[in-house]
Amino acid sequence: MSRWSPQPAPDEQDGLILFDGVCVFCSRWVRFVIRRDRERRFRFLPIQSERGRALAARFGIDPDAPETNAVVWGxxxxxxxxxxxxVLEQLPETAPLAILRRLPRGLRNPAYDLIARNRYRIFGRTDQCMVPSVEDRARFVS
Structure with missing residues (x-):
């Protein structure tokens, strides 16, 4: 079993997305999900928050140098x-992309890792976590 294989998280609520709040690419991902999540199933937790750091550490993610985002589902x-x-599987517009889950992680994750390693250089980084709009603020967990 890989370090990044899915793990039980029965005490966490489904739909919680842990993300790097200072990463421009990651913040765009959150906005992408918000725009398409008509049923409002997902909530967002920046890894830089106290609760985000604790959740990251609990599941083996270095909160000071995160290598991954995470989502609790099922x-x-x-x-x-x-x-x-x-996440994409739960959004009506992008659900067909879930077929990519049939590919082995060993093929998918190297592409993910390449983007993750270079995300600040390619997309940028901010000094503070993204500020959600007033209508989306309730979807952010602190």
């Missing part, structure tokens, strides 16, 4: 490409 926490595909 009582399990998913990482890397699994996390992105689990």
């Amino acid at each position: 009582g399990r926490i998913f990482f890397k490409s699994d996390a992105a595909l689990v």
